[in-house]
Amino acid sequence: MDLQHRWLSTAVDVLKISGDLPQKWWGVIEGRYSEKQRHYHTLRHLEEMFQHFDKHFKKLNQPELVVLAIFFHDIIYDPKANDNEEESAEVFSQFSKEVGNLEADKTDAVMKWILQTKSHSVKENSDKDLQFFLDMDMAVLGRPSEVFFQTTRSMQIRFVKNTSIFLIRNTKSADQRFCGAFVSDRGYLLPTSFTKCTMTSPFKI
Known part of the structure; x- marks a missing residue:
């Protein structure tokens, strides 16, 4: 549709x-x-x-x-x-x-x-x-690294937590804590989302 x-x-x-x-x-x-x-x-x-x-x-x-x-x-x-x-x-x-x-x-x-x-x-x-x-x-974070970076080319994700701002660009040097800040809060409901964050996303915890 x-x-x-x-x-x-x-x-x-x-x-x-x-x-x-x-x-x-x-x-x-x-x-x-x-x-x-x-x-x-x-x-x-x-x-x-x-x-x-x-x-x-x-x-x-x-x-x-x-x-x-x-x-x-x-x-x-x-x-x-x-x-x-x-x-x-x-x-x-x-x-x-x-x-x-x-x-x-x-x-x-x-x-x-x-x-x-x-x-x-x-x-x-x-x-x-x-x-x-x-x-x-935010399911994009659960994509394989190569797909993630292709999808988010020229993109900035701004995540504000505890007065800190993490900027994610098309680079593999993004702050490693970004993914962890999400997966530590709760269990995730989409099988392709953050439940696989540590395995499939470009951010290693």
Whole structure:
């Protein structure tokens, strides 16, 4: 299923959004993720996340909310800014207010999940949908080294934890603690994600 079809199907058939709003917001999503400053946070990234979603959606409690989180989590991306997640959550809040039929608790959940992509640090007892969503977002770290570096060419992943910022570029000298900072927090739910981090990623623990 292509991204536009997936979005319109979710908006119209699942969320029951009427009128021209589904098409209007698809235009916003497509336009934002096609911006020239993006190298990794693109429509291709969404497609890859949905590949994992399609394999695991039956395990999700609220798959429609995970779909919304995927579409909106990187909708604002300025490589020089440090508030992309907050701004992306705000755009989702605007979407929710405009469509008018999303319950407050569901809106809050999606906004919380988007904000969690700032650190990707959650505990074992956190919402399973949130854990799956975060694993889908960072599944690239579970790829073999050669695939990882090809995929993330010209990319910077910024991970902020304990006031330290690790920058990952197309180099094998990236900080070795990056992967370990994730795998130490909880068990991961995608078999191709961080559960194999020490074996398949370029970061040796």
